[in-house]
Amino acid sequence: MVKTEFSPIADTTRRAEIVALLRRAILTGQLEPGQKLNELRISEQMRVSRAPLREAMRELVQEGILTSIPYAGTFVIDVTAKDIDDAYSLNKVLDEFAIEQTWPQRDRRFFDELDRRHEAVKQATRDLDTTRQIESALQLHGLIYEWADNSVLLETWQRLISRLQMYFALHQQARNEPVPAEDVHETYVRLLKGTDMRAAQRHAREHINLDFEQLLSYARSLEQRPSKGA
Amino acid sequence: MVKTEFSPIADTTRRAEIVALLRRAILTGQLEPGQKLNELRISEQMRVSRAPLREAMRELVQEGILTSIPYAGTFVIDVTAKDIDDAYSLNKVLDEFAIEQTWPQRDRRFFDELDRRHEAVKQATRDLDTTRQIESALQLHGLIYEWADNSVLLETWQRLISRLQMYFALHQQARNEPVPAEDVHETYVRLLKGTDMRAAQRHAREHINLDFEQLLSYARSLEQRPSKGA
DNA sequence: TCTTGTTAGATTGTCGACAATCTGATTGTC
DNA sequence: GACAATCAGATTGTCGACAATCTAACAAGA
Incomplete structure (x- = not known):
């Protein structure tokens, strides 16, 4: 019997893809430090609703590369x-x-x-x-x-x-x-x-x-x- | 002139309160390791909708005390x-x-x-x-x-x-x-x-x-x- | 002129409903 | 009886709309 190793299948949620997209945009410098992320605009660009986008942003906030101020917005972290x-x-x-x-x-x-x-x-x-x-x-x-x-x-x-x-x-x-x-x-x-x-x-x-x-x-x-x- | 120092006002979003509630429940052992968090039930108990609850759970997943499997559920981490x-x-x-x-x-x-x-x-x-x-x-x-x-x-x-x-x-x-x-x-x-x-x-x-x-x-x-x- | 109150527009936070997916039981077939 | 196909129920993922809040511009008054 051949012992084949399978890797976990890809996450198929929009949320996961959004996280990956945003992370890449931030880490490559496409999104500048301090820049505000407008939920409506980004969700329209990505053709998704705001719900998965917001969940994705929560993850990146906890990951430390976004920062969020209630009712004000979510921003790329500043680099000091x-x-x-x-x-x-x-x-x-x-x-x-x-x-x-x-x-x-x-x-x-x-x-x-x-x-x-x-x-x-x-x-x-x-x-x-x-x-x-x-x-x-x-x-x-x-x-x-x-x-x-x-x-x-x-x-x-x-x-x-x-x-x-x-x-x-x-x-x-x-x-x-x-x-x-x-x-x-x-x-x-x-x-x-x-x-x-x-x-x-x-x-x-x-x-x-x-x-x-x-x-x-x-x-x-x-x-x-x-x-x-x- | 008296120089008074004000601390930042508390987060007034439901999400922040939910995070605090859930974190406390997990860290005090009220929620057992491996236990599944049913979104509908919890949201009804807390009298909030699932949106802020889910966002709160995303934060705790990134914080490392919850773990999430797409379409299966979110669970308290196991302790090995x-x-x-x-x-x-x-x-x-x-x-x-x-x-x-x-x-x-x-x-x-x-x-x-x-x-x-x-x-x-x-x-x-x-x-x-x-x-x-x-x-x-x-x-x-x-x-x-x-x-x-x-x-x-x-x-x-x-x-x-x-x-x-x-x-x-x-x-x-x-x-x-x-x-x-x-x-x-x-x-x-x-x-x-x-x-x-x-x-x-x-x-x-x-x-x-x-x-x-x-x-x-x-x-x-x-x-x-x-x-x-x- | 400076301050304060008001208002309109934009944006974030939250909600309820629907779609996609999973799980377990049931049925039908060999 | 074992096995695959089907189906119903439950749960998660996503959507569009509404409510709450903020911002900035403008007006009114001292």
């Missing part, structure tokens, strides 16, 4: 330098923990998946597809969380990553430069395959440091010149 | 020993981080608040009010998170605490014993007031350890004899 700094410092701690938990569980499948995701980043870089580059880089980084076998940790990471992805997308969009050509993940992958856990943890911390420094300076520059809002 | 273990080990890491961040920011107001919350726990203990004892103990423990001045960390803690409160309530409910009379938080409070940060971190880790061990053995005993479901 402090938010980025907070997320960043927590991320350092979680990374260390995730690596520690994952370390003894690394096996052939782990290394294969590591290579696969690393390759995806390199491909996106070659294609000059910044959005996919950000997504795939976070996917690569998320492997240690998936492998740590701790559902609460994984959830926490995914909430964090929503914001980070948004920050990175805005950053990329703003500076509008060609993506870095060199492969900044080479060392990270190599150390995760090695035998020195401390070294891997240290590198993760410093490596992330680098990316965040750019983000922070960008966010600070935004706050120098506060926008008038949408 | 692994979940508790996962939450527990993450909590240790976060505690350490929270103490580290809070340490340099401790001031008079911090110590006063610490005493106030400690007193609340002792009062609930004297009153033999187990529900309030759990709540106030978690409040005491949460002070280091509120003081760490990291919004992402605080959010993470609050998500974690929802589950922990549920676990503790179920545990208390199950063993049905009088609450411990001795004051297990005395040392914790004293160390947070002291000068040895490492000692405080170490104690937090071990102190939590104790509580969790009880929880874990309880959860494991449940899994030995799986319930038939509601």
